Amino acid sequence: MTRQPEASGATGRGDAGVDAARPDGRPTLATVAARAGVSPSTASLAFSGHGPVSDDTKAKVLAAARELDYGGPDPLAQSLRRGRSGIIGALIPARIGVSFRDPVLIQTLDGLAEEISAIGAGLLLMPDLGDGEVSVTSAPVDAVVLVGCNADALGTLEVLRRRNIPMVQIEGDDSAGVVTISVDNRGGSRLLAQHLKDLGHERVAIVALGLDRGRTVGPLTAERESAATVTTTVERLAGARDVYPHIGGWIAGSSRSDAGRAAALTLLDVPPNERPTAILAQSDLLAAGVIAAAEERGLRVPEDLSVVGFDGIRVDGLERSLTTIRQPSQEKGTAAGRAVVEMLAGRTPVAVAFDVTFQPGDTTGPPPA
Amino acid sequence: MTRQPEASGATGRGDAGVDAARPDGRPTLATVAARAGVSPSTASLAFSGHGPVSDDTKAKVLAAARELDYGGPDPLAQSLRRGRSGIIGALIPARIGVSFRDPVLIQTLDGLAEEISAIGAGLLLMPDLGDGEVSVTSAPVDAVVLVGCNADALGTLEVLRRRNIPMVQIEGDDSAGVVTISVDNRGGSRLLAQHLKDLGHERVAIVALGLDRGRTVGPLTAERESAATVTTTVERLAGARDVYPHIGGWIAGSSRSDAGRAAALTLLDVPPNERPTAILAQSDLLAAGVIAAAEERGLRVPEDLSVVGFDGIRVDGLERSLTTIRQPSQEKGTAAGRAVVEMLAGRTPVAVAFDVTFQPGDTTGPPPA
DNA sequence: AATGGAGGTCGAATCGATTCGAGCCGGTGT
DNA sequence: ACACCGGCTCGAATCGATTCGACCTCCATT
DSSP: OOOSOOOOSSSOOGGGSOOSOOTTSOOOHHHHHHHHTSOHHHHHHHHHTOSOOOHHHHHHHHHHHHHHTOOOSOHHHHHHHHTOOSEEEEEESSOHHHHTTOHHHHHHHHHHHHHHGGGTOEEEEEEBOSSSSBTTTTOOOSEEEEESOOTTOHHHHHHHHHHTOOEEEESSOGGGOOEEEEEOHHHHHHHHHHHHHHHTOOSEEEEEOOSSTTOOOEEOOHHHHHTOOOHHHHHHHHHHHHHSTTOEEEEOOSSOHHHHHHHHHHHHSSOTTTSOSEEEESSHHHHHHHHHHHHHTTOOTTTTOEEEOSBOOOOTTOOSOOBEEEOOHHHHHHHHHHHHHHHHTTOOOOOEEEOOEEEOOSSOOOOOO | OOOOOOOOSSSOOTTSSOOSOOTTSOOOHHHHHHHHTSOHHHHHHHHHTOSOOOHHHHHHHHHHHHHHTOOOSOHHHHHHHHTOOSEEEEEESSOHHHHTTOHHHHHHHHHHHHHHGGGTOEEEEEEBOSSSSBTTTTOOOSEEEEESOOTTOHHHHHHHHHHTOOEEEESSOGGGOOEEEEEOHHHHHHHHHHHHHHHTOOSEEEEEOOSSTTOOOEEOOHHHHHTOOOHHHHHHHHHHHHHSTTOEEEEOOSSOHHHHHHHHHHHHSSOTTTSOSEEEESSHHHHHHHHHHHHHTTOOTTTTOEEEOSBOOOOTTOOSOOBEEEOOHHHHHHHHHHHHHHHHTTOOOOOEEEOOEEEOOSSOOOOOO
């Protein structure tokens, strides 16, 4: 490559030739090594600190790197070599603008991100766009966490399994053999229903979250229930049925206050003697909507209508203190993160099911006389 | 999987040895190629569809892949070869749980994600944890978008520059020579101030967003203003000053209704003849808090106090229609996405500055007599 | 003085796929 | 019949870093 005789005493001349510079001119570790007069292996060791390198050599390498304006080892090459990208995929149920309107999801992701940052990993958002295909199906992820998604996106799961990518799900049907992090949805819901029963309510209705990925909206029918695929909704429904076996209601379809408001308006616009005296909303956001609807109809909460939620989040703009179930959203995220870390370390994590706590508020009371 | 002898005439024996299977047993493209009796290059061509491959050969390769349960080309290897990871980093100002409470940020990210999904890229969340270091500094990203972050995280920028990673910022000081996507913060703010002035207001106060990354809270002083680093806040302040040169106020520190409420309580708890008759909140969320505070103090909006916001988002739980400035949050995201795509294609995008529109609501009126 | 050992450095293989140019084969134009 | 051409396949280099074992040097021990 060079026709100069090598003058190598201690250092070969670093400018002996254009060693391994990228087309765009950026240096590589080889360039740096050449300039420092050491082998690429040594340069690598000096950079990563993984091997025994004399202080002298290390200084030389770092100096060369600085002179060449070297930005550090290429993450792409590192990833290939190590077989790890340092990226965890978070499969979310819808596009960002929709998914992130749910505080529970956000808190869960927050906990997850926090936990995996311990191993220096980052979170890649993978919205499930509903067409059976996840937007980023061939992304370089070390593991995937299904947060608020059902594992029924079979195509996706199959790909992950074939690629041998570890998987953890937050809330979901564990039939798929996936490690699951969940809370006691049924028990929590039962507590709320029992609370209403203890107060004396008999005409109680449910405002339900989505039952399927199609986000159907409409009356809660046996047919729809039997076709339900969203475990969370089904479990919470079951908890209510434990107390009120024949409870009916309306499917709001998603956890947003406007959906709750619309559902409640339908439930409340009936003759007063058929009107429910209490509404079990399956999320706090829905409950906020229900309360808004009640106020619009001139009903006082809790005098005319009792309302309970689920989640225990702080709802912006809702002054009331909601009677609800507090679930540890963030802890679910951290637990999922721990599970991922475990799996990446080759161990087998166990499913975690968190307890929930009843959180009394001022939105429930005895039924109107 | 099958012990049947290969019936292939023209092909070499595929089971001649354990060709290139990973330690964990997963097959590689080489394994598949061997099994199909073709060379790795041909197998690659068959998979990607980039070269001329006979239907016959392609079918053989796909069949072999299926038999071996091959999950497709390893993204890590592809990334290295192509020099692209298909991942765009989104630098957000704080941890997820905090950042994502801001609807404007969410909408922007939504637009961004949407736009880059066109080139099959995904979004990696990189929270700026404030310690000068971004959590994922050596992540395999093809480009980085600073969304709601100031480019003053110099250490981070330096790293990106050295790595030759394209960068786009959404709202920010363009001194850094970074492509910037922004809206007319100053003009919008001026419109709002002028609106109040036209209504006859003289005692007007500001509830400001954060001025620095430390999220200082407290009275708006000249000293603090001159040390401000958050361009958005400074620009909106300047717009107000264009109309009310000596306007003062309170720094809420962040865009959340509770921060707005706290700030407003301070501003309103003064003798009635000193009390502002109008408050310019620098975001809709802050405005919602201001309204809540006013109601707590028994002040009617807009009869006793006019309130304006900024952003034009739908605030959950706020029944009122806020007088505000509508900014195209989502479009900012898509514009940033387009800029990223441009840069990755080797072209040079230009800065985009969106116009804003005045959106009258029912929270402003003439000052009390 | 010879042997053992420790500290440092280097070569070469490897991670898994892509891609360019070369080569092979059968068919067509003159 | 000869040369050429187009379609298909293959070999080998490449992307950039990491890592294991070999090797070399110098010092200390017996």
